Amino acid sequence: MNPPNSARRLTVLASLVLSACAASQQILLDPMVLPRAEARPDEMVQAMVEQTTSTPATTTFQATPRPPPPGKLSSITPGTPSLPVPLSPGGKGKGEGEGTITLAFDQMPLPNFVQAVYGLILKKTYSLDPAVASRKDLVTLRASSPQTPAQIESAARLLLKTFGVAVTDLGAGNYRITPDNAQTGYNPEILRGRALPEVPLALRPIHQLVEFQAVKSSEVIGWLTKIFGTKVTMIDDAANNTLILSGQSDDVSAVLAAIQILDQPLMKGRQSQRINPIFWSADELAKRLADLLNAEGYRAVNSPSGQFPINLIPIAGINALIVFTADPAVMQHVMDWAKELDKPNTTRGVGGGYFTYKARYTNAENLAKTMQAVLGETTAAAGAAGAPAAGTPAAANKSGRVVVNAATNTIIFQGSSENYTQLLTLLQELDKPAKAALIEVTVAEVSLDDNTKMGVEWALSASGARTVGGTLSGIGLGAGRATGGLGISTGGLTIGRLSGVGDLRALINLLATSSKANVISSPRILARNGETATIQVGSEIPTISSQQTNAATGGMGVLQSVQYRKTGVILTVKPVIYSGDRIDLDVTQEVSDSTRVGVADSPIIDTRRFETRLSLKDGTPVLLGGLISQNNSRSETGVPYLKDIPGAGQLFRTNTDNVNKKELLVLITPYIVADDHDAQEITDAFRNQLGEWARPKGAPTPPMPVLPSLPTDPSAQIP
Numbered sequence: 001m002n003p004p005n006s007a008r009r010l011t012v013l014a015s016l017v018l019s020a021c022a023a024s025q026q027i028l029l030d031p032m033v034l035p036r037a038e039a040r041p042d043e044m045v046q047a048m049v050e051q052t053t054s055t056p057a058t059t060t061f062q063a064t065p066r067p068p069p070p071g072k073l074s075s076i077t078p079g080t081p082s083l084p085v086p087l088s089p090g091g092k093g094k095g096e097g098e099g100t101i102t103l104a105f106d107q108m109p110l111p112n113f114v115q116a117v118y119g120l121i122l123k124k125t126y127s128l129d130p131a132v133a134s135r136k137d138l139v140t141l142r143a144s145s146p147q148t149p150a151q152i153e154s155a156a157r158l159l160l161k162t163f164g165v166a167v168t169d170l171g172a173g174n175y176r177i178t179p180d181n182a183q184t185g186y187n188p189e190i191l192r193g194r195a196l197p198e199v200p201l202a203l204r205p206i207h208q209l210v211e212f213q214a215v216k217s218s219e220v221i222g223w224l225t226k227i228f229g230t231k232v233t234m235i236d237d238a239a240n241n242t243l244i245l246s247g248q249s250d251d252v253s254a255v256l257a258a259i260q261i262l263d264q265p266l267m268k269g270r271q272s273q274r275i276n277p278i279f280w281s282a283d284e285l286a287k288r289l290a291d292l293l294n295a296e297g298y299r300a301v302n303s304p305s306g307q308f309p310i311n312l313i314p315i316a317g318i319n320a321l322i323v324f325t326a327d328p329a330v331m332q333h334v335m336d337w338a339k340e341l342d343k344p345n346t347t348r349g350v351g352g353g354y355f356t357y358k359a360r361y362t363n364a365e366n367l368a369k370t371m372q373a374v375l376g377e378t379t380a381a382a383g384a385a386g387a388p389a390a391g392t393p394a395a396a397n398k399s400g401r402v403v404v405n406a407a408t409n410t411i412i413f414q415g416s417s418e419n420y421t422q423l424l425t426l427l428q429e430l431d432k433p434a435k436a437a438l439i440e441v442t443v444a445e446v447s448l449d450d451n452t453k454m455g456v457e458w459a460l461s462a463s464g465a466r467t468v469g470g471t472l473s474g475i476g477l478g479a480g481r482a483t484g485g486l487g488i489s490t491g492g493l494t495i496g497r498l499s500g501v502g503d504l505r506a507l508i509n510l511l512a513t514s515s516k517a518n519v520i521s522s523p524r525i526l527a528r529n530g531e532t533a534t535i536q537v538g539s540e541i542p543t544i545s546s547q548q549t550n551a552a553t554g555g556m557g558v559l560q561s562v563q564y565r566k567t568g569v570i571l572t573v574k575p576v577i578y579s580g581d582r583i584d585l586d587v588t589q590e591v592s593d594s595t596r597v598g599v600a601d602s603p604i605i606d607t608r609r610f611e612t613r614l615s616l617k618d619g620t621p622v623l624l625g626g627l628i629s630q631n632n633s634r635s636e637t638g639v640p641y642l643k644d645i646p647g648a649g650q651l652f653r654t655n656t657d658n659v660n661k662k663e664l665l666v667l668i669t670p671y672i673v674a675d676d677h678d679a680q681e682i683t684d685a686f687r688n689q690l691g692e693w694a695r696p697k698g699a700p701t702p703p704m705p706v707l708p709s710l711p712t713d714p715s716a717q718i719p
Helices: 003-023 041-053 110-121 149-162 217-228 249-262 282-296 328-341 364-375 417-430 450-462 502-513 648-652 676-690
Strands: 104-109 125-128 138-142 165-171 174-179 189-192 206-211 233-237 242-247 271-275 310-315 320-325 353-358 380-382 401-405 410-415 436-448 466-468 494-497 517-521 524-528 533-549 558-578 582-597 603-617 622-638 653-673
Touching: 104 110, 110 125, 110 138, 110 149, 110 174, 138 149, 149 165, 206 249, 217 233, 217 242, 217 249, 242 249, 271 328, 282 310, 282 320, 282 328, 320 328, 353 417, 364 401, 364 410, 364 417, 410 417, 436 558, 436 582, 524 533, 524 558, 533 603, 582 653, 603 622, 603 653, 648 653, 653 676
Parallel strands: 125 174, 189 206, 380 401
Antiparallel strands: 104 138, 165 174, 206 242, 233 242, 271 320, 310 320, 353 410, 401 410, 436 517, 436 524, 436 653, 466 494, 494 622, 533 558, 558 582, 582 603, 622 653
């Protein structure tokens, strides 16, 4: 070869190499061809290290390549080139920036691959199981873009798993590489219960004891074996109804999740209903229902054994039948048939049957009185359970005989089933919860002058009130019909029925703010239908009712009789609730107070009292007004001594006559409480008025009620 030509060729080759180095910061070396014969791991790693730090043997020039920038590593390309294996797109790890290492492994023995990745590239401390070290599998892995260390570790872990090799992170940069089915090397962790295992070492075997709550373990182990196979070892302890699970953490967790689904009550999610037969025993009714439903094509059984579409379970002790079905429509079908079958048995003789009815909402003695009138007999009562019946037994007749057991509030009927069927409908209609009425009364005393008088009348007229006459007793005042408002000019007591109570309450509050009204009381009382309720807020004043002198002692001894008189605010109501939400009210309201000492050292009691009977609709307020009291007073002011001179003293004094009139306003509003829901709403409303402390914990704060606004006509304003 000609030396000048060789030098020229070497110069051109060096220029090309330097140009390539200047265009890229990363040096890609030509792959080194490895022999097909096996190489020891230490020789392989040494060859790889030498390859990353030296130039190929075919390069004869002495040019020094540009060093890589800081933080960059030279690529490792052992083996012969082949098609690249793409890894994570973009070449970026989680939180580690851009990739820095390019991989190209081709037909490398598996132990050498592990040593190259975890020892050389990742620089981790690892232990290699002998079973893995003896493997002769060849691994191929190439990356088309630079990878981060985290991406390389993830790709290597997934690749090794396809070869049946598991990588366990022991922490602090230590790894353990074993066959994927290995369960040895660590002490097992033993758990009890159904808590999911939290195992810091993924290869640590788990032995968990699971106790079944609703089903037998032998019924579940067959399902689990079919689902999970041999991944988890399951030992059935039938004597204790437990199951021992052994396996990896993930597999045991999956089995526990399946047990949570399978260990459920037999009847969970099914409809249930209780039937109380009247004319048949529970066993007889269950048998007839099962026969009838099976004839229709349903699968029904009258025993608790097994799970069927329809389970009929009779309970003889309480003569009840429990029905379980999976479909609400089927349940309704069973209930309809039970009503049809539970009919009187016509084969029983008259007077030979005993029937009991437990009153739920009403006194059994009151119900028995109604039945007595229907049957035309005398009702016998039993005072206590097991005791002989009190009273005169009823004479036997064609209708039957009734006995009341007051201890259990039960009616016992002896007679034919036909008669009892007729009486049962009547009993069920009468045995219903009694309604109640909440009576709200506001008693206010208004000081009257010309302006206030006009203001009160205007307020009632503006709120749409219309006054009606009332029949009053016990107060000695005539009832007049007002021409408008309260009818103060008539001098009698009037009753105003209002369409809304908000305006009047706002008016009373306004008068109280201007010191022209005094809200004496605002009692509320709940009374049962047809019964009297009384509320009293006040005191009892001792008064002398009589005095007697003892003649034997010469008139020295005096015998006095003292009676106590109730004073204060006393409200007595008796509601009678009718259908159509109407209420008849017997109302007695008294406001009294002791003022001064009168005759025989007894106090004088000022009393304002009314007693009336009203017929109202639920929630409709009624206003009672016209109880006016008048106090006259005369005051004298002037120059001392001079004002007392007869005749001329009038020039030195001023006489003032004061007339103070007060009117008692009573606002009554009834509310019907039909059931527990209404009672709860009323209780919540009272709690909201009392404030935050009275509300249950966690209850939301209700919005404030908006009272109706008063008319804004300037000519009708109250001064």
